[in-house]
Amino acid sequence: MQLVPRIVATVGIAAIxxxxxxxxxxxxxxxxxxxxxxxxxxxxxxxxxxIAESFKKAAPNVKVTVGVSGTGGGFKRFAANEIEISDASxxxxxxxxxxxxxxxxxxxxxPVAYDGLTIVVNKGNYxxxxxxxxxxxxxxxxxxxxxxxxxxxxxxPDRAIKIYSPGTDSGTFDYFKEVVAGKKGTIRSDMxxxxxxxxxxxxVAGDEGAIGFFGAAYYFENEDSLKAVPIRxxxxxxxxxxxxxxxxxxxxxFSRPLFIYVKAGSARKPYVRAFVHFYLKNAAEAAREVGxxxxxxxxxxxxxxxxxxxxxxxxxxxEKGEKKSGPITELYK
Amino acid sequence: MNQPNPASRHFQxxxxxxxxxxxxxxxRVDRAFSLACLGITLIAVLALVILLASILIExxxxxxxxxxxxxxxxxxxxxxxxxxxxxxxxxxxxxAIVALPVGVATAVYLEEFAAKNRFTNFLRINISNLxxxxxxxxxILGLTLFVRMFGLFGPVQNPAFEVGGETFAIYYDSMGxxxxxxxxxxxxxxxxxxxxxxxxxxxxxxxxxELIFTNDWSPIPLTIVNADADFSPAYxxxxxxxxxxxxxxxIEKSWYYVQFPFGQTVLAGGLxxxxxxxxxxxxxxxxxxxxxxxxxxxxxMAMGATRLQTVWKxxxxxxxxxxxxxxxLAMSRAIGEAAPILVLGVxxxxxxxxxxxxxxxxxLPMQIYNWTSRPQEExxxxxxxxIIVLLGVLLAFNAIAILIRQKFSRPLQ
Numbered sequence: 049m050q051l052v053p054r055i056v057a058t059v060g061i062a063a064i065x066x067x068x069x070x071x072x073x074x075x076x077x078x079x080x081x082x083x084x085x086x087x088x089x090x091x092x093x094x095x096x097x098x099i100a101e102s103f104k105k106a107a108p109n110v111k112v113t114v115g116v117s118g119t120g121g122g123f124k125r126f127a128a129n130e131i132e133i134s135d136a137s138x139x140x141x142x143x144x145x146x147x148x149x150x151x152x153x154x155x156x157x158x159p160v161a162y163d164g165l166t167i168v169v170n171k172g173n174y175x176x177x178x179x180x181x182x183x184x185x186x187x188x189x190x191x192x193x194x195x196x197x198x199x200x201x202x203x204x205p206d207r208a209i210k211i212y213s214p215g216t217d218s219g220t221f222d223y224f225k226e227v228v229a230g231k232k233g234t235i236r237s238d239m240x241x242x243x244x245x246x247x248x249x250x251x252v253a254g255d256e257g258a259i260g261f262f263g264a265a266y267y268f269e270n271e272d273s274l275k276a277v278p279i280r281x282x283x284x285x286x287x288x289x290x291x292x293x294x295x296x297x298x299x300x301x302f303s304r305p306l307f308i309y310v311k312a313g314s315a316r317k318p319y320v321r322a323f324v325h326f327y328l329k330n331a332a333e334a335a336r337e338v339g340x341x342x343x344x345x346x347x348x349x350x351x352x353x354x355x356x357x358x359x360x361x362x363x364x365x366x367e368k369g370e371k372k373s374g375p376i377t378e379l380y381k
Numbered sequence: 382m383n384q385p386n387p388a389s390r391h392f393q394x395x396x397x398x399x400x401x402x403x404x405x406x407x408x409r410v411d412r413a414f415s416l417a418c419l420g421i422t423l424i425a426v427l428a429l430v431i432l433l434a435s436i437l438i439e440x441x442x443x444x445x446x447x448x449x450x451x452x453x454x455x456x457x458x459x460x461x462x463x464x465x466x467x468x469x470x471x472x473x474x475x476x477a478i479v480a481l482p483v484g485v486a487t488a489v490y491l492e493e494f495a496a497k498n499r500f501t502n503f504l505r506i507n508i509s510n511l512x513x514x515x516x517x518x519x520x521i522l523g524l525t526l527f528v529r530m531f532g533l534f535g536p537v538q539n540p541a542f543e544v545g546g547e548t549f550a551i552y553y554d555s556m557g558x559x560x561x562x563x564x565x566x567x568x569x570x571x572x573x574x575x576x577x578x579x580x581x582x583x584x585x586x587x588x589x590x591e592l593i594f595t596n597d598w599s600p601i602p603l604t605i606v607n608a609d610a611d612f613s614p615a616y617x618x619x620x621x622x623x624x625x626x627x628x629x630x631x632i633e634k635s636w637y638y639v640q641f642p643f644g645q646t647v648l649a650g651g652l653x654x655x656x657x658x659x660x661x662x663x664x665x666x667x668x669x670x671x672x673x674x675x676x677x678x679x680x681x682m683a684m685g686a687t688r689l690q691t692v693w694k695x696x697x698x699x700x701x702x703x704x705x706x707x708x709x710l711a712m713s714r715a716i717g718e719a720a721p722i723l724v725l726g727v728x729x730x731x732x733x734x735x736x737x738x739x740x741x742x743x744x745l746p747m748q749i750y751n752w753t754s755r756p757q758e759e760x761x762x763x764x765x766x767x768i769i770v771l772l773g774v775l776l777a778f779n780a781i782a783i784l785i786r787q788k789f790s791r792p793l794q
Contacts, residue, residue: 082551082629085538085741087726094755097730098455104732113728113741116751125726129536130644244754246761269756316628338455339756 077107077326082319087115088122088135089219091263092306094338095161096135099327102334106326110319119219120144123309127151132314133324136307137163137219138226139364139371146369154312154360158351159343159376160327161335164264164289165224165302167277172256175204178278178286181301184228187211187259190236197257211239212248212260223304224261231371249274264289265339294341297375305343305376312360321355328352343376350380440765448766452732453748457759462767467734468647468742469716469774475651475738476658476715477778481708483655484662485697491663492670493692512660516714520721523653528725530642537644539567545638550627567630636737645727648738653721658711665707669700701789705782712778716771719746745771 086096093116100112117125119136126134127147140148140157148155167184169176175197186192186200187209197204213235214220225235242248245262252258253273267276267289278286281300293299308327314320328351332342353359363380364372372379451461487508495501525531534541549561550569632638643649673696681691722744729751735742745767752764 081631085728087728090751090754093729093751094455097453100730100732101452101454104452111733111741112730114730115726115728116747117723117726121726130538130726245756246754263756266756269758334455 077322078109080107080319080322081109082317083111083113084133084314084320084323085113085115085131086133086135086308087117087125087131088133088308089119089137089306090116091119091137091163091219092135092160092308095306095331095334095340096133096308096327098334098338099323099330102330103323103326107319107322110323112323118217119222120217123147126155126309126311127153129153129311132311132320134309136309138223138304139307140309140362142365142369142371145362145365155309155362156312156315156355156358156360157362157364157380158308158310158324158328158355159305159347159380160308160331160351161306162294162303162341162343163306164294164299164341165220165227165261165304166264166267166289167259167261167279167302168252168267168274169259169277170252170254170256171273171275173275176275176277178280180280181228185233188224188228188235190234193236193238207257210251210255210258211236212251212258213239213241214245214248214262215241215243218243220261220263224302226373227301263339264294264341268339291336291341295344297377300375303341305380306340310355312358315355315358324355325352328355347376347380436765436768439762440767440769443762443766444769449770453730457757457763460760460763462745462748462770464731464734465743465745465748465767466770466774468650468731469745469771471647471735471742472650472654472722472744473712473716473774473778475648476654477708477712479652480655480658480662480711480715484659484711485666485704487659487663488666488670489692489697492667493688493696508660508663512664514660515720516657516718517720517724519653519656520724523649523656523721524725527643527649527652528645532642534641537642540640540642540644542641543567543632543638544640545635546632546640547635549631549633551629551631552627561631562627564627634737634739638737638739640739643739645725645741646739647735647742649725650722650727650742650744653725654715654718657718657721658715661711661714662707665710666700666704669703669707670696672703673699698789702786705786705789709779709782712782713775716775716778717746719744719750722747745774 086100093114096114100114103110103112114135115122115131119138122131122134122136123140123144124147125131127144127150129151134155140155167179183200186194188211194200194209196206196208198206200209213224216235221235225233229235240248240251242251245266248260248262249266249270252260253270259277267274276288278288279299279302281287281298283298285298287293287299289299289302294303297303308324310320310324315324328348331348332345335342363376366372447459448461449466450463451459452463454460491501491505495504529537543566548564548566550564551561639648640646643652677695677699678691681695682688686694727743727747728741729743729747731741731743733740749764749767749771752760752767755761
């Protein structure tokens with residue numbers, strides 16, 4: 049019952065501290081304590097792992113765990129209130145957003161890096177110099193499935209096309225499908241599918257008639273054994289994926305942003321705030337280290353602002369929960 | 382001399398006729414068959430040798446004390462396997478400790494006690510079928526049954542029942558310094574004496590790369606404090622106001638801390654693996670018990686032993702070597718499983734080893750799979766090194782089973 053005098057004393061200390069430190073005070077990350085549970089996309093995992101590894105050194109008493117349940121699996125756990133942060137290799141879907149809303153989970157959307165989805169063919173493929181999205185439609189859509197390269201363009205040889213695709217529940221597949229097939233179209237099912245992108249790399253590298261797609265990181269690591277296809281962008285130019293073209297947006301429409309979604313309720317916790325700020329500060333470097341591409345600095349600034357002001361909801365959904373399409377630089381304000 | 386009976390004379394005749402007529406051809410077929418068998422065996426062994434050799438060649442160079450001691454890292458040279466190694470040992474131990482007694486007891490009941498009727502037949506058929514169910518299905522079962530407990534006890538992060546932990550409600554002062562208030566459980570709002578406390582609003586990057594928390598905070602009205610609480614926020618500002626929800630909870634866990642639902646913890650992982658291997662353990666234990674000669678049981682019963690005494694002193698000791706062989710197979714499966722663990726939603730990146738049954742964990746197969754699917758070549762070498770460690774753990778568990786087998790495989794007296 050000795051509390052009241054102590055409180056007076058504390059108020060005194062606070063006043064002095066405020067006066068001494070002025071407008072700002074330095075928070076030592078070492079003093080933070082808590083645990084942060086993260087799950088979601090295995091594409092985003094390497095970035096989050098890198099950030100968590102560095103954060104552990106700065107704030108040794110904050111336990112960060114990162115899972116790999118996939119983008120969809122991560123959002124399910126997010127809506128079930130099991131995790132603080134969800135890694136996602138695509139923006140949240142309307143249905144997932146609704147599930148979060150129904151469960152009372154508000155989220156803050158934070159883009160962290162770019163991944164350039166790369167279309168690759170065999171090294172021995174001499175005929176493909178570039179492709180358009182229309183060409184890809186001819187190959188990948190289920191209602192216009194080309195059997196041979198000749199079916200795609202008449203000046204290409206009469207060779208069978210062998211398709212290698214990531215698993216249909218991966219964010220990579222979702223993104224490719226959205227660009228090539230749109231909302232209503234379907235991707236053909238007679239493809240070689242693997243969850244392991246290295247299997248796709250080996251598949252395309254070993255088959256002259258092959259075509260496949262996966263994240264740019266896998267192409268950058270295997271440039272000797274694969275040929276990336278320049279894709280005609282909206283400006284009508286054929287562009288190869290590279291750190292420069294992905295970041296400046298000329299490699300479109302196949303460069304996709306990667307996200308983390310932070311539970312608004314958890315954003316009140318100082319160690320979660322510190323982690324997200326740490327993430328935003330180091331995302332570009334971490335992304336580059338693990339084979340992705342950093343976002344333009346302006347996007348990180350907008351994300352920091354969105355997080356600091358606690359702006360919930362997705363920039364990729366309209367009021368009705370319908371999907372908005374467009375580059376992140378235009379949508380994410 | 383005994384008169385040979387008619388049957389043996391008949392066989393004698395067959396053999397002589399065979400030898401005389403197609404002896405050379407038969408011997409050739411026989412030799413060809415045994416060569417074919419040898420060839421097939423060699424193919425199987427060769428595949429194993431190639432597998433082990435390629436893993437050793439690729440991974441042995443990465444094997445070092447720091448690989449065992451380090452946690453996962455984005456830099457291949459610094460990456461280690463400590464968290465999955467300890468996680469695998471934990472879940473495999475829990476799996477063995479639970480699955481073996483339960484499995485053997487089930488087998489003993491079915492073989493030694495249960496009457497052979499429709500019901501027990503139904504049980505036997507079901508257990509055989511369960512042995513063929515893909516492990517991922519057990520993962521889904523484990524997720525519902527152990528991790529979430531059908532949602533009966535609330536969400537995983539806010540369990541309804543906790544035993545063996547001290548709960549603290551956490552508030553933060555204007556400097557982000559935590560204020561810990563002991564409470565009975567997560568539902569209790571701390572008792573009001575007086576007070577209100579703020580928390581910081583913003584964090585900015587300082588000029589030297591440090592994070593700076595501004596004093597631009599808004600006070601949260603706070604119910605403080607159990608008067609005996611050790612309370613000294615560094616820069617806290619306190620005003621009188623009403624109760625608010627704590628921002629966070631912290632549990633100081635004793636070694637026997639248990640929460641319901643279990644969540645993504647070592648106990649849930651171990652029990653899920655137990656589901657995977659239980660049918661295998663039951664069936665191999667049944668086979669082991671069946672192989673004990675009936676005369677031993679009859680002898681024991683004739684000496685006046687009860688059925689329990691017979692099982693405990695005669696049948697079980699005689700069958701333990703075979704049961705342990707089944708246990709080796711079961712544990713090998715449990716340690717190598719990634720799918721059911723992945724379905725539970727356990728984390729992959731962890732920077733701690735489990736301290737009690739309710740700690741987070743990850744397992745070796747998950748880490749190995751993640752490394753093999755990375756784009757960088759160096760991580761695939763790490764995966765090979767990880768497989769060597771996995772084989773080491775496997776051999777260690779099997780060695781324990783073999784020791785037990787040796788102890789019991791004395792000739793019966």
